[in-house]
Amino acid sequence: xxxxFVPGLELSRNFYAQVVRxxxxxxxxxxxxxxxxxxxxxxxxxxxTDHDWGPRVVLFVAPETAGELRASVTAGxxxxxxxxxxxxxxxxxxxxAGASAWLEERLGFDPLGEFGAxxxxxxxxxxxxxxxxxxxxxxxxxxxxPARSALxxxxxxxxxxxxxxxxxxLAQQEAFPxxxxxxxxxxxxxxxxxxxxxxxxxxTLLMRRRYPPYGKWLGSAFARLPGTAEIGQALSGAxxxxxxxxxxxxxxxxxxxxxxxxxxxxxxxxxxTTTRGFYQRPFEVIDGGRxxxxxxxxxxxxxxxxxxxxxxVDQFADSTDLLTCPGRCRAVTRAVLEGR
Numbered sequence: 001x002x003x004x005f006v007p008g009l010e011l012s013r014n015f016y017a018q019v020v021r022x023x024x025x026x027x028x029x030x031x032x033x034x035x036x037x038x039x040x041x042x043x044x045x046x047x048x049t050d051h052d053w054g055p056r057v058v059l060f061v062a063p064e065t066a067g068e069l070r071a072s073v074t075a076g077x078x079x080x081x082x083x084x085x086x087x088x089x090x091x092x093x094x095x096x097a098g099a100s101a102w103l104e105e106r107l108g109f110d111p112l113g114e115f116g117a118x119x120x121x122x123x124x125x126x127x128x129x130x131x132x133x134x135x136x137x138x139x140x141x142x143x144x145x146p147a148r149s150a151l152x153x154x155x156x157x158x159x160x161x162x163x164x165x166x167x168x169x170l171a172q173q174e175a176f177p178x179x180x181x182x183x184x185x186x187x188x189x190x191x192x193x194x195x196x197x198x199x200x201x202x203x204t205l206l207m208r209r210r211y212p213p214y215g216k217w218l219g220s221a222f223a224r225l226p227g228t229a230e231i232g233q234a235l236s237g238a239x240x241x242x243x244x245x246x247x248x249x250x251x252x253x254x255x256x257x258x259x260x261x262x263x264x265x266x267x268x269x270x271x272x273t274t275t276r277g278f279y280q281r282p283f284e285v286i287d288g289g290r291x292x293x294x295x296x297x298x299x300x301x302x303x304x305x306x307x308x309x310x311x312x313v314d315q316f317a318d319s320t321d322l323l324t325c326p327g328r329c330r331a332v333t334r335a336v337l338e339g340r
Contacts, residue, residue, distance in 0.1 A: 005046040008039025015055035015081050016137045023076050030060040030141040034134040041133050043217045055081045056093035063098035070096040099143040108326030111147045121312045122333035124323045125211040153209045157301040160267050164295035165311025166203045171288035178283035181244025189244045197235045207261050231257050255286035268294035
């Protein structure tokens, strides 16, 4: 049987055009599908429809009109649209808010105003993706496109800094799968290999100017990157390998391809891209510290150059309860950066 599933982005686009826009035609507004939800990143499938999924629109209006408009929209919504209920979760699929308040609630700051390095580094990649992906259906208030444009990608020096910190993560662990395997700890070697694979996937996404999504969608996002099939095969091979030497062989291939990508970016002086031995031990590494140093040397902003080598909040924290709370992210990031 053919599936009747309609991707959430398409469903919501039609929902806005056919239902929501006629209801608010006389009210200055902007409308989009952004924020939480797999459909915003175009990763939804029929499985997604079992909870918190349906025709959705985030409707931005002047703050003083939000309350009244919210009530009228609620009263006027049909029970279903496109075969899906318009009410799900704790309410319905039309969120009404002021733009600045909504953005600050999602990010911890308002990108329509002035913002700086702390705002960038304290904001999880998932949240940045949620605001810059999805689709704007209408921007009558002229707020969504400027906000999304401002957040599209890191300023170049901060990009260098975040990439450098990701290379540091690799440098700190890259010799350990072999060391664990050498002493008979194959499980430890496999666990460390999985961590390096995750860091390489994130590094590749960052090189391609893509905010890495949270764990559920990391592999899907990586697989959609053009030109990375060979790296993906090598990483899969490392995870499936039997023994540390085979893991090292697959990881080495991936390291060298990612190193070549680094040189093509032109963000630092070019570097040798082949793996090398780790001291006198039989472990092959790329020596990620070389790439971190070269990127750091190319940073022009003295404030960024002086930052501790910890990176953005995703690079030094791995708690869902932290990364889903902008206030906690900002407090922890400020403490980490100011503790330099």
